[in-house]
Amino acid sequence: MSVTQQQVLDSLARVMSPSGVALTDAKVLSEIAVTDGKVFFSINVDAAEARAWESVRAQAEAAVRAIPGVTTAMIALTAERKPDRAAPPPPHRRAGGVPPASAHRPPQGGPSPMARQAEIPGVAAVIAVASGKGGVGKSTTALNLALGLRDLGLRVGLLDADIYGPSVPRLTGIRQKPALNDDKKMIPIVRFGLAIMSIGFLVEEDTAMIWRGPMVMSAITQMLRDVVWGRLDVLVVDMPPGTGDAQLTLAQNVPLKGAIIISTPQDLSLIDARRGLAMFKKVNVPVLGIVENMSYFQCPNCGTRSDIFGHGGARLEAEKLGVPFLGEVPLHMSIRATSDAGTPVVDSEPDGPHAAVYRAIGQKVREQLQGVIAAA
Numbered sequence: 469m470s471v472t473q474q475q476v477l478d479s480l481a482r483v484m485s486p487s488g489v490a491l492t493d494a495k496v497l498s499e500i501a502v503t504d505g506k507v508f509f510s511i512n513v514d515a516a517e518a519r520a521w522e523s524v525r526a527q528a529e530a531a532v533r534a535i536p537g538v539t540t541a542m543i544a545l546t547a548e549r550k551p552d553r554a555a556p557p558p559p560h561r562r563a564g565g566v567p568p569a570s571a572h573r574p575p576q577g578g579p580s581p582m583a584r585q586a587e588i589p590g591v592a593a594v595i596a597v598a599s600g601k602g603g604v605g606k607s608t609t610a611l612n613l614a615l616g617l618r619d620l621g622l623r624v625g626l627l628d629a630d631i632y633g634p635s636v637p638r639l640t641g642i643r644q645k646p647a648l649n650d651d652k653k654m655i656p657i658v659r660f661g662l663a664i665m666s667i668g669f670l671v672e673e674d675t676a677m678i679w680r681g682p683m684v685m686s687a688i689t690q691m692l693r694d695v696v697w698g699r700l701d702v703l704v705v706d707m708p709p710g711t712g713d714a715q716l717t718l719a720q721n722v723p724l725k726g727a728i729i730i731s732t733p734q735d736l737s738l739i740d741a742r743r744g745l746a747m748f749k750k751v752n753v754p755v756l757g758i759v760e761n762m763s764y765f766q767c768p769n770c771g772t773r774s775d776i777f778g779h780g781g782a783r784l785e786a787e788k789l790g791v792p793f794l795g796e797v798p799l800h801m802s803i804r805a806t807s808d809a810g811t812p813v814v815d816s817e818p819d820g821p822h823a824a825v826y827r828a829i830g831q832k833v834r835e836q837l838q839g840v841i842a843a844a
């Protein structure tokens with residue numbers, strides 16, 4: 469049974485805005501994309517009212533899911549800042565207008581606390597994939613970026629540092645426990661040509677993991693140092709979400725060569741991305757750049773692109789903040805489906821458009837790390 473746009477509108481007409489107006493009359497809906505029972509759109513509201521709208525978003529999603537024939541409903545709440553009339557609009561530069569990676573200057577200041585950090589023997593560069601907010605696609609990006617770097621001929625490892633909710637076992641399909649060598653060090657699991665370690669390999673899947681302050685660091689430290697990583701050009705670290713104390717400690721204690729911030733185009737998430745940037749600045753870790761994830765919706769059937777999430781925000785934000793923009797990854801079912809199946813898209817669809825996107829991001833990351841990797 470094919471779902472129509474009109475059916476979606478009819479169901480949304482019964483959902484009320486915080487001020488009691490039908491959603492279809494509230495002038496907040498983006499273009500509605502309906503393909504094969506999959507419905508995607510965004511609700512664009514004023515940033516100041518975003519909190520009140522969250523439950524409306526959830527109701528809208530439930531209403532759309534209830535339409536017979538709908539298999540997926542993805543509804544994003546996007547918040548736009550009111551344009552500042554006094555200021556001229558920021559120049560909207562397309563691809564090519566982004567500052568070159570070489571223009572990037574790591575934060576200036578005193579000696580980096582990282583300088584005190586012992587490097588991990590054999591590992592040339594440890595880089596973190598982080599975000600201010602959860603669920604923006606860090607883990608998906610970390611794994612596919614690691615694979616993109618692999619495709620460029622580098623030796624790559626992946627450390628899942630999200631000790632609260634490790635997702636690398638699911639994303640990679642790895643179910644086995646790492647073996648120990650004679651020195652009682654863990655041997656990372658090799659899959660897709662990557663050396664991979666996650667706390668999720670060590671505990672049962674649904675074990676609730678509650679960590680108290682010092683345990684966080686000792687768990688991470690063990691996974692960094694009590695693992696025989698071997699010789700790696702890059703070790704990609706998938707960070708836990710947020711910019712709280714745990715993340716700060718982590719950023720301070722792991723000898724990072726750089727960080728990559730993942731953001732979605734929504735303004736709310738960009739505010740979080742700024743928080744992420746500030747955190748790394750505080751600990752003098754250079755930000756290698758921003759990746760815009762779920763940047764635009766690409767129809768799985770015809771490939772048509774719809775900018776339903778107000779696309780382009782992260783690129784502009786990166787320009788404003790003077791950090792490189794590394795690329796944009798579309799919101800696409802096959803990225804989600806391959807992640808869920810443990811067959812990441814760069815590995816399972818190496819000739820497809822998504823693999824090319826992640827490889828291009830990998831290329832930019834490699835350029836930034838050139839001196840470091842070349843010296844390895």
Ligand SMILES: Nc1ncnc2c1ncn2[C@@H]1O[C@H](COP(=O)(O)OP(=O)(O)OP(=O)(O)O)[C@@H](O)[C@H]1O
Pocket residue numbers: 599601602603604605606607608609630633635708709761762763797798799800801803804805807808
């Ligand atoms: N570009 C994309 N297109 C479609 N789905 C995506 C994309 N990126 C991520 N997803 C999906 O979004 C969900 C969240 O992604 P992911 O787990 O990578 O986010 P995260 O930032 O690591 O989350 P957490 O903060 O919980 O660690 C997953 O179901 C993933 O498959």
Ligand SMILES: [Mg+2]
Pocket residue numbers: 606607608630635706
């Ligand atoms: Mg994650």
